[in-house]
Amino acid sequence: MEECNKGHNRNRDLVESIKKIQRFGFEVMAGFIVGFDNDPPNIFDKLVDFVNQSNIITAMVGLLNAPLNTKLYQRLKSEGRIIKLMTGDNTDFSTNILPKMDLNMLIEGYKRVVKTIYSPKVYYERIKKFLLEFNPPQPKFFHYRPEYTKAFFKSLFLLGLYSKERFQYWKLFFWSLFKKPKLFPLYITFAIYGYHFRKIFEKHSMKINHCDS
Structure with missing residues (x-):
């Protein structure tokens, strides 16, 4: 959280916060990025557990990339860690940086996360748990x-x-x-x-x- 400048999300139970939103009838769509300098080797298992525990159906996971002319790009460029321009596609298993984590470990871990959270058995179980808690207001009209x-x-x-x-x-x-x-x-x-x-x-x-x- 600190590495993303999102300190406001630190001192709370994120799983319970998401479930509370869902119980009020709102679906939470979430984006996740792996490949930060401070990501530990078990970040992939933690991410899988978080998605499944919070019953997030639409979880978009991508590898960290450094967009041109951003602070991240400038810092990594000064460290000699920019290897190419980013593709702009966060699903193509590519990154334009040299991560601190071993690159092969990062890519394989990322692939394992996506494969796991969208595997039929895991995904459909997550849908069921979501539907059990989801409580949307009933629309007055059906279009x-x-x-x-x-x-x-x-x-x-x-x-x-x-x-x-x-x-x-x-x-x-x-x-x-x-x-x-x-x-x-x-x-x-x-x-x-x-x-x-x-x-x-x-x-x-x-x-x-x-x-x-």
Whole structure:
């Protein structure tokens, strides 16, 4: 927190703070960065635990990069730790700095975090825990759009029949339908989110593996 100049978040229970926000009907979307100078070797396990304990569904994780003309860029440049310009894509496993942590350890740890938090078993369990505590106000009007129906049936075929996660998909499908029917559309949305994040991760993993070979 201190390294990011976010001292205001230090003296509080962040997991409980996030759950309190969720109980009031707000979804917390969070961004995380690994690769800071003070990150310990167990930062990856801590990050996985935090995401799962706080039931954050949309967790965007990236490697630390130094944008041009920032204080971070100037400091690392003076230390000889800028190796290239950043790509601007925080999902492509790249960084433009030389971290203090071993670079291979950093990249492998980052990949492990993303692979773990979006693995079907872990991800769908996190959705279930979120739906149990989430208490949104009921909207007065429902604005139907044709693309909602299209997305729903596409998820049935893509996630329910052809994907590796179909067991978890159907298990939570019926649980949310009967236990949390008012949140059922949100469940379908989250299921699609997870599939999207896994596909992005797999795409970049294949690129990295191809380059390594």
